[in-house]
Amino acid sequence: MSARVAVMVFPGTNSEEETQRACLAAGLEAELVHWSWALDRARAFDAYVLPGGFAYEDRVRAGAIAAHDRLMQPVREAAAAGKPVLGICNGAQILLEAGLVPALDGATDRPQAAFARNAPLGKYRSTHVYVKLALPPEASALTAGFEAHAVLPAWASHGEGRLAAADAVLERLEREARLAFVYCDANGNVSPAVVPNGSALGAAGLINGPGNVLALMPHAERDAWTYMHGGAAREAARGDAAAMLAPSGGIALFRGLARALGAGR
């Protein structure tokens, strides 16, 4: 059985094709849904993925304008109905600005946290990273097929990826299990040295209470095949086309989405 996934495209989104490709490789039917679509047509999906980029040029703040775009109405409805919603990078920023994550007291239209300007230098950074599942896998339908403490490779590629929130909110994120992924090294070790942006709690991803809305800053879809990988596996695959085109660890995120929808391979 397949499932239909909407890959949302706002003006300025730039990672929709690789995100769609990763969804397709995971066995999902993935369609690009542009901002001009009629809302009824945009509602006819089983899940929603908000890809990376610079929606509306990040005007006002990263994700702030897109969070109030009319196309977010089907996303809000889907989140409320328990359908999977995944935001990657700019998509993650949009979900936080929209109040859909962490939604500590349920969904709201006001942000409770933000992925703010990187620290310490405040500059854009592109670097290969690893993230570790910080929740019990069963806490979210999206990660239910993961092993405990699963480590995924990805590419951090952002200027605003530092989790920022009031101390009381940060404390609740930990206590109420909203911290979905933290930065780590290839072996799953967590330390400040592996956090590329000064993110509070070492956070790479947050989730809502029911576990169906996940906001992840690094791009797992950019490490979905070995030729994209930033670690040793790509070097080992040199000269071997089949190995180079083999799936890499980032594809697990999209297989998790497929599993949540009872679809995929």
Place this chain on the structure above:
Amino acid sequence: MIRCVEITLSIPDNEAETAAETLARLGLPGTALVRGDLYRLDVEAAGEGPDLLDALRRIEPLFNPNKHVLRERGTQPEAGEVWIHEIAHGAAPADGPVRIAGRTLPGVRRIERFTVWRLGDAAGAPAADDIVVRATETLLCNPAFQVATTR
């Protein structure tokens, strides 16, 4: 001594236009918006003269005479205005406390950067305080890492 300098675009501001359209969608139609970069400068004697404004005008990443207007202004928000300032949350600001676009300025002890949003009605008058508050809460400020100051 505190001095405030505001730099605004003299050409159409796409960001302000988009923000105004979004505010209209959020129930605040007809709000005219002007956006500016505001620098609050704590200066000692050497920074009290007109040379400071000239020094700012020479910082090209900050000021382009073909598309910007630079002016000294009051040190508090005026009617219709909200000033947005980022909370560091332990992160060092990009320019540090005494640097602006990577440069120091003569006689300046400390620099704070704000985004100023000036809201007006269709007739050009400053927006009412409750409109400013609603615009701030719904769009212009994310309280997770920003502070909004109104008059």
